[in-house]
Amino acid sequence: MKHANKVVPALVALVAMAGLASCGSGDESKTEAVSGSSASRPGDGPESASMGGKVPTIVIRNGEPVGGVRELEYDAGDQIRFEVSSDVADEVHVHGYDLMQDVPAGGTVSFDFPAEIEGIFEAELEGRKEQIAEIRVNP
Amino acid sequence: MSLLPFAHALAARQDLPIPAWLFAWGASIVLIASFVALAAAWRKPRLEEAHWRSLGAGLSRALFSSPVQALCGLVGVFLLGVAIYAGLRGTEAPDRNFALTFLFVTTWLGFPFFSALLGDVFRPFNPWRAVGRVAGAGFRAIAGQRPAHLAYPERLGRWPAAVGLLAVVWLEVVYGSSGGVAVGLDPHAAATAALVYSGYTLAMMALFGTEEWCERGEIFSVYFGMFSQLGCFGVEDGKLGRRRPLAAASHWATLPGSAAVVIASIATTSFDGAQEGAFKSAIESTFDWLVDRGLGLTAALRLTDTIFILLCFAGVALVYLLGVRGMRTIRGAPSLAMLRPGFAHTLIPIALAYLVAHYFSLFVFQEQAQFAYLLSDPLGTGTTDLFGTASAGVDYRVLSANAIWYVQVGALVVGHVLGLTMAHDRALVYWPDYRDATRSQYWMLAVMVAFTCFGLYLLSVANG
Numbered sequence: 001m002k003h004a005n006k007v008v009p010a011l012v013a014l015v016a017m018a019g020l021a022s023c024g025s026g027d028e029s030k031t032e033a034v035s036g037s038s039a040s041r042p043g044d045g046p047e048s049a050s051m052g053g054k055v056p057t058i059v060i061r062n063g064e065p066v067g068g069v070r071e072l073e074y075d076a077g078d079q080i081r082f083e084v085s086s087d088v089a090d091e092v093h094v095h096g097y098d099l100m101q102d103v104p105a106g107g108t109v110s111f112d113f114p115a116e117i118e119g120i121f122e123a124e125l126e127g128r129k130e131q132i133a134e135i136r137v138n139p
Numbered sequence: 140m141s142l143l144p145f146a147h148a149l150a151a152r153q154d155l156p157i158p159a160w161l162f163a164w165g166a167s168i169v170l171i172a173s174f175v176a177l178a179a180a181w182r183k184p185r186l187e188e189a190h191w192r193s194l195g196a197g198l199s200r201a202l203f204s205s206p207v208q209a210l211c212g213l214v215g216v217f218l219l220g221v222a223i224y225a226g227l228r229g230t231e232a233p234d235r236n237f238a239l240t241f242l243f244v245t246t247w248l249g250f251p252f253f254s255a256l257l258g259d260v261f262r263p264f265n266p267w268r269a270v271g272r273v274a275g276a277g278f279r280a281i282a283g284q285r286p287a288h289l290a291y292p293e294r295l296g297r298w299p300a301a302v303g304l305l306a307v308v309w310l311e312v313v314y315g316s317s318g319g320v321a322v323g324l325d326p327h328a329a330a331t332a333a334l335v336y337s338g339y340t341l342a343m344m345a346l347f348g349t350e351e352w353c354e355r356g357e358i359f360s361v362y363f364g365m366f367s368q369l370g371c372f373g374v375e376d377g378k379l380g381r382r383r384p385l386a387a388a389s390h391w392a393t394l395p396g397s398a399a400v401v402i403a404s405i406a407t408t409s410f411d412g413a414q415e416g417a418f419k420s421a422i423e424s425t426f427d428w429l430v431d432r433g434l435g436l437t438a439a440l441r442l443t444d445t446i447f448i449l450l451c452f453a454g455v456a457l458v459y460l461l462g463v464r465g466m467r468t469i470r471g472a473p474s475l476a477m478l479r480p481g482f483a484h485t486l487i488p489i490a491l492a493y494l495v496a497h498y499f500s501l502f503v504f505q506e507q508a509q510f511a512y513l514l515s516d517p518l519g520t521g522t523t524d525l526f527g528t529a530s531a532g533v534d535y536r537v538l539s540a541n542a543i544w545y546v547q548v549g550a551l552v553v554g555h556v557l558g559l560t561m562a563h564d565r566a567l568v569y570w571p572d573y574r575d576a577t578r579s580q581y582w583m584l585a586v587m588v589a590f591t592c593f594g595l596y597l598l599s600v601a602n603g
Contacts, residue, residue, distance in 0.1 A: 095151030096535050118540035120153040120602055138155060139540040 055110070058132050060086035060103075063125065065132040073136045074115040080135065083110040090128055094135070096121040149234050149244065149323075149508075150501050152535050153602045156416070157544045162599040165548040169555050169591050173584055176559045182573040186389050186564040189382040191375050199378040212269025219266040219333065225517045226330025234508070235519030236326035242333065243311055243324075244505045248498050250363040255491055258372035258379075261363040262353075267340040268360070271349030274341075288348040296355060296395030299343075301403050303358035305448065308407035312414070313444040316437055321444075354394075361400060365391065366491055368484070369557075385561055388484040398483035402459060404490040405590065406451035409597060412497045414447070416600040422447055458589055459486065465582030466566075472579065473569050481569065482583060485562040489590050492554025496547040496594055500538055507533045547598050555591040559584065 059066040074080055084092050085108040092109060093100050096117055101109040115137045123133040157165075193199065201207065218241065226238030233239050250261045262268065278286045310332055315324035336358075344352045353360040367373070368388035371381055392398060414422060422443055429439040463478045472478070511531035515524050523529070562583040563576070570576035 098151070098532060117152070117535045119155060119535065121151065136155065137540075 055081045055083055057083040057085055057108075058123075060084065060088065060090075060125070060132065063088045063090070063128050063130055065130075069131050070133040071136070072133055073138070075138050076115055076118055078115045078137075079112065080115050080137075081110070081112045082133070083108055084123075084132065086125075088125075088128075091126040092123060092132070093126040094121065094123045100126065149240060150504055151234070151533070152500075152504065153415075154500055154543055154547075155540050156601045157547060157595070157598045159599065161544055161548055162595050165552060165595045166592055168552050169588060169595075172552065172556050173559060173588060176556065176563065177577060177580065177584065180563060180573065180577050182567070184564050184567040186383065186386040186561060187568060189373070189386040189389075191373060191380045191382040193378045193380045196378065202379055203377055208263060209269075211263035212266070212272070215264035215266035215269055218264075219337070221517060223330045223333050225519075226326040226333070229326060229518030230520055231325055231327065232519060233323050233326060235512075235516075237513045237517035237519070238326040238329050238333075239324065240505055240509050240513055242329055244502060245509050246359075247307070247311075248494065248502050249506075250359070251366045251491060251494055252502070254363045254367035255369045257367075258370050259364050259367035259374065261359060261367075265353065265357075265360055267337060267344065267357065268349055268353050270341060271344040271352075274345070275349055286345075286348075288351065289346050291347045291351050291355060294395060296397065297361055297400050298396035299356035300358050300361035301396050301399035303356070304362055304400060304403045305407065305452065307358060308411070309445065309448060312407075312411050313441055313448065316440045316444075321440065362404070365397075365400060365404075365487055369487060369491065385488075385557060388487055388561065389565070391487075392480045392483035395480070398459070398480055398486075399456075401483055401486045401490050402455045403452060405486065405493055406455045407448065408490070408493040408497050409455070409593070410444075410448045410451045412493075412597045412601060413451075414444070415602050417597055418447060455590075458586055459483075462582045462586035465585075466579040469570065469575055469579040471570055471572075471575055478569070482562055482565055485558045485565065485583065485587075486590075488554040488557035488561070489587065489594075492550045492591075493594055495550035495554075496598060499546050499550070500543045503538055504533050504535060507531075507537075548595065551591050551594045551598075555587055558587050558590075562587070 056070065056072060058070050070082075072080070072082060084103055086092075086103045087106060089103065089105040089107075091100055091102050092111075094111065094113075096119065097113060099111065099113060101111070103109045118137045118139050121135045121137070122131050123135060124131045222238045222241045225236055225241075229236045229238065253260055275286055310329075311324055312321075314328065315322055340352070340357055343356055346352075347356070354364075355361065368391045369385055371384045373380060373382050373387050392401075410418075413419075425446065426439055426443045429442060430436065434442065459482075460479070463475070463482060466472055466478055467475060473481070511528040511533075513519075515526045515529040515531075517523070517525075521529070559580075563580050566576035566579050566583070567573060570579055
């Protein structure tokens with residue numbers, strides 16, 4: 001067991017380093033991606049309602065969200081507020097919370113509800129099956 | 140292009156990635172547990188004998204009586220029939236149709252969990268086995284002799300089931316794409332696949348015999364049966380009994396191809412968990428590369444996903460084989476041909492842990508749908524309300540994000556410890572000197588730590 005006492009800690013340390021390294025790198029690349037995208041395209045990165053104060057608006061042109069799927073991030077207990085301004089008539093569906101509102105062509109609808117379910121939810125144009133936003137509610 | 144895990148088509152909610160601090164804690168606990176496991180090494184194998192004890196002849200007589208067996212078989216056939224009918228005739232909305240949730244959540248995810256706890260509960264309800272047995276009994280009654288079967292090629296072992304397992308997951312997560320967008324499997328395709336599989340299975344049972352095919356080739360029997368080896372309830376000689384947990388698994392991998400079954404399970408769960416997270420950018424660049432080469436969008440997405448599933452399989456197999464190869468360096472090691480299947484069963488708890496970590500929340504949420512609106516309105520057309528629950532919804536508040544994280548990390552840590560335990564026990568069989576056995580297990584320890592930390596890593600970058 002003398003031999004064992006040297007090999008095992010070495011192995012354990014090696015794997016621990018590998019594990020922590022992969023954890024760290026994963027975290028960094030993610031932060032980079034987020035800050036990078038929000039710098040080049042403001043409003044594209046995750047945004048928090050409590051930070052800005054202004055209500056984010058998702059603009060729909062030709063049935064697709066301008067700037068891609070909008071990421072919205074909240075903490076549980078926050079108030080989720082956003083508006084959808086669309087050039088096509090459809091129904092906006094927030095999954096999980098199961099909220100639905102019809103939007104007429106050229107019209108705007110606003111959502112305002114408490115973030116009481118944790119997880120990742122999508123909002124989509126129900127008729128077109130087009131995802132327009134990803135809503136994250138952190139605990 | 141958007142790549143969505145299968146769960147996405149059914150559930151309106153996805154898990155948040157586990158936070159970095161929990162990842163670090165999980166990995167640390169795994170390493171400490173491994174260290175303790177080695178230090179506390181026992182010196183005689185304890186899991187080679189199952190110590191099976193009957194739970195009483197009366198209980199077994201009742202459970203295995205013809206009426207009860209017939210009833211279970213009928214339930215299985217009826218539910219498969221409902222799923223196929225709903226898939227063919229019901230709505231094309233994946234989340235409103237009975238077929239997808241029943242086949243891919245209730246059955247495909249439910250039986251591994253419950254088999255591990257309760258034993259091989261799928262066997263009595265297996266619809267194809269029920270049909271095969273009735274057909275066999277009918278043949279005997281008419282012809283007055285047992286049906287003659289081909290001898291199953293022993294070298295094939297469980298390979299048909301391993302390939303089948305990859306095919307099921309391929310259908311589940313790869314096939315359902317259109318125009319470069321993963322839209323999820325549609326109910327009609329699922330029902331058609333179930334019909335095709337039924338025809339294939341019954342033909343194989345006719346060729347090789349019902350029980351023979353269930354033991355080796357029938358995907359669901361082999362896959363669920365694998366998890367049932369972990370638990371403490373088992374059937375021997377037609378009697379139900381209790382046995383030492385984990386011990387029955389010791390002799391599960393004796394058939395060729397068994398290692399491939401458990402490796403396929405870990406690989407496919409990894410793929411589904413990684414496609415939205417860890418592999419996302421690699422998948423996207425492969426997809427773009429294929430599209431630039433002139434491939435159609437749907438074909439490019441399917442080919443990309445197929446390549447990545449096979450890469451996952453190769454990767455998991457490689458890590459396992461490296462671990463086994465490493466054990467050969469310990470003096471007195473048995474041949475590679477003996478070692479290769481010899482440690483396959485130690486991956487079963489890891490496979491189960493991966494399933495729990497990746498699908499636990501989906502299962503809890505989607506079973507609410509199963510037992511509420513999908514049962515009352517199986518076709519999803521809004522025209523029936525059999526049990527008055529057609530308008531009930533899924534309450535996503537029953538599990539907090541924290542509860543899900545703890546279950547995920549807890550499952551991986553427990554699976555890791557069980558795998559280590561089984562591997563150490565097997566090593567004591569191959570190396571009579573427990574010090575050699577312990578040394579051989581540095582290799583398996585590295586394999587297990589790799590799988591568990593990879594599992595934690597997948598959770599930490601999930602749905603990124």
